[in-house]
Amino acid sequence: xxxxxxxxxxxVTAAGFLRLxxxxxxxxxxxxxxxxxxxxxxxxxxxxxxxxPPDECADETLDRLVAKxxxxxxxxxxxxxxxxxxxxxxxxxxxxxxxxxILQHADLSNVRALQxxxxxxxxxxxxxxxxxxxxxxxxxxxxxxxxAEGQTKIDNRRRLAGSLGITDNALRSxxxxxxxxxxxxxxxxxxxxxxxxxxxxxxxxxxVRDTVEGKVSDGR
Numbered sequence: 066x067x068x069x070x071x072x073x074x075x076x077v078t079a080a081g082f083l084r085l086x087x088x089x090x091x092x093x094x095x096x097x098x099x100x101x102x103x104x105x106x107x108x109x110x111x112x113x114x115x116x117x118p119p120d121e122c123a124d125e126t127l128d129r130l131v132a133k134x135x136x137x138x139x140x141x142x143x144x145x146x147x148x149x150x151x152x153x154x155x156x157x158x159x160x161x162x163x164x165x166x167i168l169q170h171a172d173l174s175n176v177r178a179l180q181x182x183x184x185x186x187x188x189x190x191x192x193x194x195x196x197x198x199x200x201x202x203x204x205x206x207x208x209x210x211x212x213a214e215g216q217t218k219i220d221n222r223r224r225l226a227g228s229l230g231i232t233d234n235a236l237r238s239x240x241x242x243x244x245x246x247x248x249x250x251x252x253x254x255x256x257x258x259x260x261x262x263x264x265x266x267x268x269x270x271x272x273v274r275d276t277v278e279g280k281v282s283d284g285r
Contacts, residue, residue, distance in 0.1 A: 078135070081134065107122070107147065188255050191255045207243055207244075
């Protein structure tokens with residue numbers, strides 16, 4: 066059996082974590098696989114809703130689930146209960162953020178800078194569709210992060226970090242993750258456009274977004 070992530074939250078007992086595994090599978094391998102699937106689904110849940118960092122949010126959710134199972138033996142569907150906790154964690158994270166819309170802290174004078182006329186049409190359209198496929202908050206953040214130049218850009222990014230209630234370094238990490246996602250999506254779309262045509266490639270981008278959002282909403 067390969068290397069697995071272990072639960073190391075200080076507030077959760079080893080017995081509590083083993084109790085969760087026992088509820089997820091009949092044997093060690095099945096339980097471990099179910100745990101990893103559940104955690105990955107939770108990470109996607111938070112990632113697609115702009116909660117940062119999503120893996121930390123997922124671990125907090127699992128910590129609470131383990132603690133709950135220690136005192137409540139009547140939970141029938143552990144995965145469904147975990148997603149109920151995740152929605153609560155998401156609400157709490159959002160409430161902790163400074164309640165000032167990102168739109169109030171961005172210089173939008175150069176927002177079209179991401180849409181370069183020098184790019185070949187398939188690549189440009191793929192990029193625009195991939196950008197549109199991001200969750201609304203993440204898309205807005207990307208557009209606002211890559212605007213302006215010089216000191217204005219620096220000040221703008223500091224205001225964005227403050228609006229989100231995170232550090233400058235955390236904002237850079239978040240944007241790097243979003244940029245990698247956009248790059249992967251755009252490259253994949255452009256490659257597909259060469260094989261099956263641009264329109265089919267663009268439809269695939271939209272279909273993938275709808276599929277992922279559907280699975281996350283259903284808790285799969």
